[in-house]
Amino acid sequence: MTTTSAAVRTSGPALPQARGPLSAAVLHALRGGGADAAALRGDVAAADPFGDDLQLALCACYELHYRGFAGVADDLEWDPDLLALRRDLERVFLAALRAAVAGGDDLAGEIDALLVEHVDAPGVSAHLRKHGELWQFREYIALRSIYHLKEADPQAWVIPRLEGEAKAALVTVEHDEYGAGRGDRMHAQLFADMMRELGLSDDYGHYLDVAPAAVLAEVNLMSLCGLHRSLRGALVGQFAVVELTSSPGSDRLVRAAKRLRCGPATEGFYAEHVEADAVHEQVVRHGIIAPLVAADPAMAADVVFGMQATAVLDERLSEHLLASWAAGRSALLRPLADGRAVPPV
């Protein structure tokens, strides 16, 4: 191992439970046991690219670049053996995403499609608004915490990879996500406030062990695109999808929160996103994408890929949530057992 510093986090999230050979190997490496990518080639080749084992393994690798885990050496972030293993996992994930999307470079067409509001279209926020039960809303928030407690962090990595107006505009949106200079207004903090209001733990990483692969894959796509300069266009595409579709979805969740009497922090989180993301949509389209593609037209296909890959993963997560709830089942790997609203037994 090439660790040069003994710095080890004593606080922070606990390591998750392994979900198969790949995640077990990453967790073994995080505990200081070393990684051997070559010995895992067979397991990598056999893995489901969207399955629990590979997605948790990737998620654990990426977490080294965010907050790390309790008991794990900080310097493992740049351990070459672990990075080699991560690269193999990423190639499988990326190849599966490329195979799952339509591709092309019709950026205007992709954006226009997102700007049409499909009334009565099925979806998680539409379900929660009309029929959702409190236990389902709480499950949704617990699962979304995997991203929202680091909201805007994966996208921050793209800043040094952009230039000029696109960079300035992206920072404008990120500044807003980070509370425009006020820590208590950071969107991740507003999300934590909502979690406590709903009787959920706002400890970073608390729900990682119960988050299914479909949840992890969405965040892994952000980390993948954020950490690779070659995927900067795809990161912008991912960011664009979130910012272009968030306002109507957030409005539905405000209504869900009112109907379920969740409380002011919950209504406030989504109300903030209705207004903020109406602004962000405009800044992303006119301030980031337009100058990015004007300076380098080849970027269009990369942005389209990021948009389509995001849609593929969003669809997978929606299907999982709606199918689980329709069957009266928890969408978590294990139901919440915190004495609050929980699924029927």
Add this chain to the structure above:
Amino acid sequence: MPADRAPRRVRITGDGPILLEGPVEVDLPDGRRVVSERPVTALCVCGSSKRYPFCDTSHRRRVRAEPEEER
């Protein structure tokens, strides 16, 4: 305009809101004054916003997936 400031940039998007740089106070015809402290504010010009005077994307084209009964 304060002397130490460059002219404030206003963008008329054409298909959506007007974008204003910096925090703004907006005086409404009914005498109310609302404040937006955002780095950029999107001002509704279509009149459909439920958060008027701020844009909530209600200007977007709405389509129904299939002809469905209203319940």
